Each structure stands twice: as C-alpha cells, then as structure tokens.
Amino acid sequence: MQKCYRVAVDKAQIGRPRAFDAEAALEKAVGVFVEHGYEGASLTALTEGMGISRKSMYAAFGNKEELYRKALQRYTEGRGSYICEALEAPTAHEVATLFLTGAVEANTQPGCPSGCLGVQGALAVGETGQAAREASSEWRTRGQEHLRKRFQRAVxxxxxxxxxxPTLIARYLVTISNGMAVQATGGASREDLQRVADAALRNWPPR
Known part of the structure; x- marks a missing residue:
C-alpha cells in the first residue's frame, strides 16, 4: 500500500501456519461489513462469510473491532486503492477525475456489496461501535486531507x-464521493453514478 494512506492496526501475531488464506478471509470480511455495517455484522455472519471458525477469527484477526480495522486497511489496499492512485496524477483535474471515477467503480464492483466501507461501515452505531466509527471517520478525514495537500500543491x-x-475543492470531491456511496447502496447503477461524477467535474474547479 502506498505510504499516503494507512489505517492503524495491530500487527498480527506470528504463530503456526494457518489452515486458511487470511487475505481471502479478510477480503470476505470487507464484504460482510460493507453489506451489514459494523454493528449489523454479527460474529456468526462474519465467520460464515469468511469461511472460518470463531476461534480462527480471533486467533488471526483479534476481536471484532480489530477485524474491522484490518478490513478497512484491506479495503484501502483493494477497492479503495484509487484514492492514492488519483493523488499521483500530474494535474489537479486528472486527480479529481480519477478520484471520482475510481469511487464510482469501487462502489459498484460486480460480485461485491455496493457502497464504501469507510462511509457506511460505522456511521450509525451504539456505544459498542464507537471505536469502529472513529476509525472510519479518521479514514475519511485522512483522505480529504491528502486531497487538500495535493490541491494546495496544484495552486x-x-x-x-x-x-x-484547496480545502473547499477537497471537501467538494469527498462529499460527492460519499454521496455516491450511499446512492450505490440504494441501487444506483454504475452508469447513474458516472453521470453524477461527470456533472460534478463540469463545475471545476468549484468556487
């Protein structure tokens, strides 16, 4: 993963070789969290979705909160990798284009639950989900700050x-992206969301 974007997670303990593919299991956990949210994803749903036992889950990923943080990092390295890739574009307009187009594609990947883990994973949670909510909020804030710095450089x-x-432009793009994630969960198609992205880019740079 690019150095620009990291989620704080505990290092996995080194032990005996696991009888399952930890990366594949973590990818499946991402899907469960996107589909059900942090609190809606029960341990049963997680372990069944990941194809492992509860004991194996705890041994490999820690408790549910730690699993969520690792899933958020996995999401950043996978479906969410468009964020760091966009930051490397040579012009500010290309950054914005790649960011919004990447969001459209990430939110509507075939075979995956629609939406964004960092947006919908833990927006509305009770006391037991506050740590996950904070992790998601920090994730979104870091993304916006990386964009702000990139646009400041462009200025x-x-x-x-x-x-x-730069602050307004970064917030503008993140707001559009977050809104598209919600729309995707509600059934909006990739074509629908791409039209939204195209419309947003016609107001470039936002004033």
Missing part, C-alpha cells in the same frame, strides 16, 4: 488558479 505550481480554495 503553488500554478496548475490551479491562485484564488482556488
């Missing part, structure tokens, strides 16, 4: 007008 380099507001 400094003359790629964006001197009067452009």
């Amino acid at each position: 400094d380099d003359g790629d964006l007008p001197s009067e452009a507001d």
Whole structure:
C-alpha cells in the first residue's frame, strides 16, 4: 500500500501456519461489513462469510473491532486503492477525475456489496461501535486531507488558479464521493453514478 494512506492496526501475531488464506478471509470480511455495517455484522455472519471458525477469527484477526480495522486497511489496499492512485496524477483535474471515477467503480464492483466501507461501515452505531466509527471517520478525514495537500500543491505550481480554495475543492470531491456511496447502496447503477461524477467535474474547479 502506498505510504499516503494507512489505517492503524495491530500487527498480527506470528504463530503456526494457518489452515486458511487470511487475505481471502479478510477480503470476505470487507464484504460482510460493507453489506451489514459494523454493528449489523454479527460474529456468526462474519465467520460464515469468511469461511472460518470463531476461534480462527480471533486467533488471526483479534476481536471484532480489530477485524474491522484490518478490513478497512484491506479495503484501502483493494477497492479503495484509487484514492492514492488519483493523488499521483500530474494535474489537479486528472486527480479529481480519477478520484471520482475510481469511487464510482469501487462502489459498484460486480460480485461485491455496493457502497464504501469507510462511509457506511460505522456511521450509525451504539456505544459498542464507537471505536469502529472513529476509525472510519479518521479514514475519511485522512483522505480529504491528502486531497487538500495535493490541491494546495496544484495552486503553488500554478496548475490551479491562485484564488482556488484547496480545502473547499477537497471537501467538494469527498462529499460527492460519499454521496455516491450511499446512492450505490440504494441501487444506483454504475452508469447513474458516472453521470453524477461527470456533472460534478463540469463545475471545476468549484468556487
């Protein structure tokens, strides 16, 4: 994973070789959390979705909170990798285009639950889910801050007008992206969301 975007997780303990593919199991956990949210994803749903026993889950990933953090990191490295890739684009407009197009594709991947783990995973939770909610909030905040810094560089380099507001532009793009995640969960198609992304880019840079 690019250095720009990391989720704080505990290092897995080194022990005997596992009888299952931990990366594949973690990828399946991502799907369960996206589909059901943190609190809605019961331990039974998680272990059945991951194809492992509860004992194996605890041994490999820790408790549910730790599993969620690891799943969020996995999501960042997989479906969410478009974020770091967009930041490397040579122009601010290309950054915005790749960011929104990547969000569209990540939110509507065939064979995966629609939506974004970092947006829907733990927005509405009770006391037991506060740590997961904070992890998701920090994830979204880091993404917005990386965009802000990239657009500030674009202003400094003359790629964006001197009067452009990097904070506003970053928040604008993140708001559109988050909204598309919610729309995807509600059944919006990839084509529907791409039209939204295209419309947002016509107002570039936002003022």
